[in-house]
Amino acid sequence: MSDERQDEPRTSFLRSCTIQRRVIGALLMREVITRYGRHNIGFLWLFIEPMIFTLGVTTIWGLTKATHGSDLPIAAFALTGYSSVLVWRNMPSRLVDSIEPNLSLMYHRNVRIIDIFAARLLLEGVGVATSFLVLTIIFAAVGLLQPPEDVLKVVIGWVMLAWWGTSLGMFLGALSHRSELVDKFWHPAAYLLFPLSGAGFLIDALPTKFANFILLLPMVHGVECVRDGFFGSHFVAHYDLGYMAMCNLFFTVLALAEIRHASRNLVPA
Amino acid sequence: MIRLENVSKAYRIRSGPRWVFRDLNLTLERGEKIGILGRNGAGKSTLIRLIGRVEQPTSGRLLTDMSISWPLAFSGAFQQSLTGLDNLRFICRVYGSDPVEAAAKVDDFAELGRYMREPLRTYSAGMRARLGFGISLAVDFDCFLIDEIVAVGDARFQQKCHDELFVKRKDRAMILVSHNDGYIREHCDRASVLAGGSLTHFTDMDAAYDYYQAHDRE
Incomplete structure (x- = not known):
């Protein structure tokens, strides 16, 4: 990805990787400083913020018994649902309109759009994942939920969701450089997709026709997989990771093409 | 070449x-x-x-x-909301130079003193030029x-630039x-x-x- 590979034929792949790592590291540090500053708890907000959200939603859902009167573990249901929403929603939100404010950084040849995206995605992913992990441990410790039945399934589902957030985010992030309409439409779209994303219901509880329609949304498969790993013995999970991977791959390719287009027309300030 | x-x-x-x-x-x-x-x-x-x-x-x-x-010009290459020191650290990380050593060099060249810890948007045009030029000298370019x-x-400032560029770096x-x-x-x-x-x-x-x-x- 680094440009030195392109105009300096002697730059080896290994050296390119070093440069890439250095640049993303520098961007990470800068992002932490500009976003959280050096006051109060600083970068701890990175995972405290999603934790507060998730805690609030878990409490409300727990009190209102938002599930369908079944014997589902409500804390695990809310935690998996809302944490999943945070991944696929926060990643694109952080990338939409992220090129413009970072233009002055791309004055440096090794800093590319993809590096800026990578740094923001990493921060977002680490923040939400840490929040998810810490809350799982706390909830399990106080007996609100049972530890996951199959950790591997949880991790796979989570990685698939993160991939979905990454590809959608990179695509929208690069597209937003072309048109400001992306920013205008992303917010209502994210808001409207939330109730459809599988966070607040189980596919199994839906009428079949409606379920088939909902299963067109890739993130639904990820949430179902995470929940299968958590409390799979309590319900029948419906998901197809192959379908989700195809969607993710499709958006990844679109995203890379759009990033390439944006890079070519970039005019750093 | x-x-x-x-x-x-x-x-x-x-x-x-x-x-x-x-x-x-x-x-x-x-x-x-x-x-x-x-x-x-x-x-x-x-x-x-x-x-x-x-x-x-x-x-x-x-x-x-x-x-x-990077093109050493009046503007560009720096983040206005960050301090001079944070800009310096960022560039050192990107180009793989030692930030501590670079900070000493830039301090010596740019003579910004306490302003190194203030955001760039509070700088005058001359201060910005000094910082920018100083930071570029901290990285080794061909x-x-x-x-x-x-x-x-x-x-x-012009005399200092002259010494740094055309005397100390005359082989570049x-x-x-x-x-x-x-x-x-x-x-x-x-x-x-x-x-x-x-x-x-x-x-x-x-x-x-x-x-x-x-x-x-x-």
């Missing part, structure tokens, strides 16, 4: 594409100092931004085996791209861009004139200047 092969650049404006220049060719060897003369709007800064890989050419190739600085920045600042390659021939005559081995969307090379400064004067309106 830096080699530009048939490099062209167009910007899309409301009325369609506008070609800044077409099919430029240029070769610069290690240690060579070349001046590029052109009037305002001739495309000097665009050319130097392409060489610094700030922007991509619309067509053509750019080959190099040297490390090239070739420096200079977009008239040395022309700003007071006599003391440089590309200087200016509309003022005096500066280029003083520091460059040869000059090229950018006019009418094409680049013409001269080994003789007077010939370059005559051509520049004759094509002043293009």
Whole structure:
């Protein structure tokens, strides 16, 4: 990805990787400083913020018994649902309109759009994942939920969701450089997709026709997989990771093409 | 070596594409100092931004085996909301230099004192130029791209720039861009004139200047 590979034929792949790592590291540090500053708890907000959200939603859902009167573990249901929403929603939100404010950084040849995206995605992913992990441990410790039945399934589902957030985010992030309409439409779209994303219901509880329609949304498969790993013995999970991977791959390719287009027309300030 | 092969650049404006220049060719060897003369709007800064890989050419190739600085200009390359020190650290991380050593150098050169810990937006133009130039000296480049920045600042700053660039780093390659021939005559081995969307090379400064004067309106 680094440009030195392109105009300096002697730059080896290994050296390119070093440069890439250095640049993303520098961007990470800068992002932490500009976003959280050096006051109060600083970068701890990175995972405290999603934790507060998730805690609030878990409490409300727990009190209102938002599930369908079944014997589902409500804390695990809310935690998996809302944490999943945070991944696929926060990643694109952080990338939409992220090129413009970072233009002055791309004055440096090794800093590319993809590096800026990578740094923001990493921060977002680490923040939400840490929040998810810490809350799982706390909830399990106080007996609100049972530890996951199959950790591997949880991790796979989570990685698939993160991939979905990454590809959608990179695509929208690069597209937003072309048109400001992306920013205008992303917010209502994210808001409207939330109730459809599988966070607040189980596919199994839906009428079949409606379920088939909902299963067109890739993130639904990820949430179902995470929940299968958590409390799979309590319900029948419906998901197809192959379908989700195809969607993710499709958006990844679109995203890379759009990033390439944006890079070519970039005019750093 | 830096080699530009048939490099062209167009910007899309409301009325369609506008070609800044077409099919430029240029070769610069290690240690060579070349001046590029052109009037305002001739495309000097665009050319130097392409060489610094700030922007991509619309067509053509750019080959190099040297490390090239970013274009040292009045603006760009820095984050206004960050402090001087944070900007310095960022650039050191990107280019792989030691930030502690660099901070000492920049402090010595830019004489910003306590302002190193203030956001850049509180800086005066002169302070910004000093910081920018200082930071670029903290990174080791084979070739420096200079977009008239040395022309700003007071006599003391200019003297310091001169010492750092043309005395301490006289073995490095440089590309200087200016509309003022005096500066280029003083520091460059040869000059090229950018006019009418094409680049013409001269080994003789007077010939370059005559051509520049004759094509002043293009």
